[in-house]
Structures are given as structure tokens and as C-alpha cells.
Amino acid sequence: MNTDISRTRWFxxxxxxxxxxxxxxxxxxxxxxxxxxxxYEQNALYIEECGACHLAYPPPLLPTKTWQGIxxxxxxxxxxxxxxxxxxxxxxxxxxxxxxxxxxxPTLMSQMLRDLPDDPPLRVTEFPSFxxxxxxxxxxxxxxxxxxxxxxxxxxxxxxxxxxxxxxxxLHPGYGPQAWSEN
Amino acid sequence: MPRQTxxxxxxxxxxxxxxIAAIVVLLLLPPPSAVASDTASAMLEEFKxxxxxxxxxxxxxxxxxxxxxxxxxTSCHTESVLAQGSHEKTGKxxxxxxxxxxxxxxxxxxxxxxxxxxxCKWTFxxxxxxxxxxxxxxxxxxx
Numbered sequence: 001m002n003t004d005i006s007r008t009r010w011f012x013x014x015x016x017x018x019x020x021x022x023x024x025x026x027x028x029x030x031x032x033x034x035x036x037x038x039x040y041e042q043n044a045l046y047i048e049e050c051g052a053c054h055l056a057y058p059p060p061l062l063p064t065k066t067w068q069g070i071x072x073x074x075x076x077x078x079x080x081x082x083x084x085x086x087x088x089x090x091x092x093x094x095x096x097x098x099x100x101x102x103x104x105x106p107t108l109m110s111q112m113l114r115d116l117p118d119d120p121p122l123r124v125t126e127f128p129s130f131x132x133x134x135x136x137x138x139x140x141x142x143x144x145x146x147x148x149x150x151x152x153x154x155x156x157x158x159x160x161x162x163x164x165x166x167x168x169x170x171l172h173p174g175y176g177p178q179a180w181s182e183n
Numbered sequence: 184m185p186r187q188t189x190x191x192x193x194x195x196x197x198x199x200x201x202x203i204a205a206i207v208v209l210l211l212l213p214p215p216s217a218v219a220s221d222t223a224s225a226m227l228e229e230f231k232x233x234x235x236x237x238x239x240x241x242x243x244x245x246x247x248x249x250x251x252x253x254x255x256x257t258s259c260h261t262e263s264v265l266a267q268g269s270h271e272k273t274g275k276x277x278x279x280x281x282x283x284x285x286x287x288x289x290x291x292x293x294x295x296x297x298x299x300x301x302x303c304k305w306t307f308x309x310x311x312x313x314x315x316x317x318x319x320x321x322x323x324x325x326x
Binding site: 052053078080149152 | 272297300301
């Protein structure tokens with residue numbers, strides 16, 4: 001009788017401990033893996049065409065109108081020529097369209113829609129909610145406003161920007177663009 | 184004696200089999216990837232049909248370093264094509280242009296044409312002529 005109880009106890013004990021261990025370890029593993037997973041569909045042609053000169057900004061950062069405006073003015077892309085042939089343009093248009101910033105389930109990026117005018121700016125760095133989210137940097141640096149392009153290289157601080165990861169708790173600590181020291 | 188003959192026979196058969204296998208494997212291997220000179224030579228031949236004068240290393244170097252309204256190829260690619268450059272505005276690193284240090288350069292026709300178009304327009308405010316492109320490509324392919 002006693003041995004029976006003891007056996008059952010052992011069994012339950014091992015099962016419970018094992019389950020806790022497996023649960024915990026799988027959590028640790030999946031958490032570690034998450035950092036490597038892009039949060040949106042990546043596209044090699046997009047990275048080649050747009051990522052050659054700057055971060056290939058994740059399409060879910062900008063709404064349809066902004067992407068259309070950018071793609072229609074590539075011959076004068078903020079002072080640079082970034083024109084591409086029709087085939088490439090069509091491919092990237094449909095890629096953008098699949099992933100654009102739009103109303104739906106709230107995500108970190110969907111905050112970018114807040115207070116966005118009907119005719120949104122072409123630069124994400126001019127979006128109202130973007131400016132609000134980065135106000136603290138101006139305060140820390142004690143400057144009135146950012147110089148043009150100051151906040152454009154997202155990946156200087158958001159190291160996983162190319163993967164669409166902009167979470168505050170994953171910011172590169174104690175680091176800013178090189179331009180910071182000049183201000 | 185008969186034993187030895189069969190041993191030799193086997194050896195000959197093995198050798199023949201190995202040779203055939205080697206040939207088949209070689210045939211199945213992908214052709215060696217394009218090298219700078221292949222793509223560049225083919226493009227130079229095409230530019231030659233339109234260009235007025237023969238291409239020269241000197242002219243290529245001159246166009247590469249020419250400054251117009253404060254802009255030049257060297258604005259981003261730096262004074263040396265052997266060195267890394269950086270985008271004038273964004274600061275993004277541009278790998279060296281010289282095939283001798285960056286073998287991937289000048290191997291992709293589409294890429295070459297795309298950047299000739301974009302960068303000639305940015306640097307000189309217009310497309311480059313076949314003569315200019317030929318000169319640059321000729322000079323660059325030998326760096």
C-alpha cells in the first residue's frame with residue numbers, strides 16, 4: 001500500500017516538474033528566437049532597390065498614399081535619383097500594397113495612423129505620432145527641432161528596424177546617431 | 184594467371200567508370216559565375232557600336248573624377264575606387280567599385296545600367312552618353 005502511494009507520488013512529482021521545466025525552457029527558447037524573426041514579409045528585390053542607399057523602410061510603416069507618392073517621385077527622391085524600370089516599380093507597388101499601414105488590429109506600427117492627415121507626408125519622420133514618440137530625444141539633447149534627416153537612420157537606435165521591430169525595450173541602450181555629438 | 188587478368192580487368196573497368204563519372208559531374212556543375220571582364224566586355228562591345236571614339240583609360244578616369252556643381256562620382260565613391268565609399272546623404276556604406284578588391288562588381292548588366300542611369304543624372308544632371316559609359320566601364324574594369 002505504502003509503496004503504491006509512494007510510486008504514484010513519484011510519478012506525479014516527476015510529471016509536474018518535467019512539465020514546468022519543458023514549459024519554461026520552451027519559453028526561453030522562443031523568446032530568444034523572436035529577435036531573429038522579421039515581423040513582416042521580406043522581399044529581396046525591395047531590399048536590393050531601396051536598401052542600397054538607406055534602410056529599406058518596412059512597408060507597414062507607411063500608408064498607401066505615402067507609398068504611392070514616394071513611388072511616383074523616384075526621379076527626385078528627396079534630391080536623389082532613384083528611378084527604376086516599370087517591371088521593378090510594378091513589383092514593389094504590389095509588395096507595398098500587401099503590407100501597407102492601414103486600419104485593423106492595433107500593432108506597435110499602427111500607432112503611426114494617429115492624427116495622420118488625409119494627405120500624409122512622404123517622410124515617416126514628419127508623421128505626428130512619430131514626432132510625439134521621439135520628442136523625448138529632443139528633450140534629452142536639449143534642441144528645439146531635429147535637423148533634416150536626423151531621425152531617418154532608424155537602425156542607429158532601433159537595431160532591428162529592418163525586421164520591423166521598434167519596441168522601446170529593444171532599443172540599443174546609450175546609443176544615438178553620430179550626428180548627436182554635433183548638436 | 185586468370186586471377187590476375189580479372190584483377191587488371193576490374194581495375195580498367197573501375198578507371199573507366201571513374202573517368203565517365205568525373206565527366207558527368209563536370210557537365211552537371213553550373214558554369215563558372217560571370218566575372219567582371221565577361222559582362223563588362225560584352226557591354227563595351229555594345230557601347231562601341233554607338234560611341235564615336237575608342238574608349239580610353241584616361242578619359243574614363245577623367246569622367247569619374249569630373250566635378251560638376253560640386254558633385255562627382257567621387258562624392259560618394261571617394262577618391263579611391265579601391266576603398267569603401269558612403270552615400271552622401273544617408274552615410275550608408277558603399278562597397279568598393281574596383282573589381283580587383285570587390286569581384287562582385289561589374290558582373291550584373293542590369294545593375295550596371297541602373298546605376299549608370301541614376302548616378303549620371305544625379306552627378307551630371309543628364310544621362311551619360313555611350314562614349315562616357317564606355318570610358319568609365321573600360322577604366323573601372325581594369326581597377
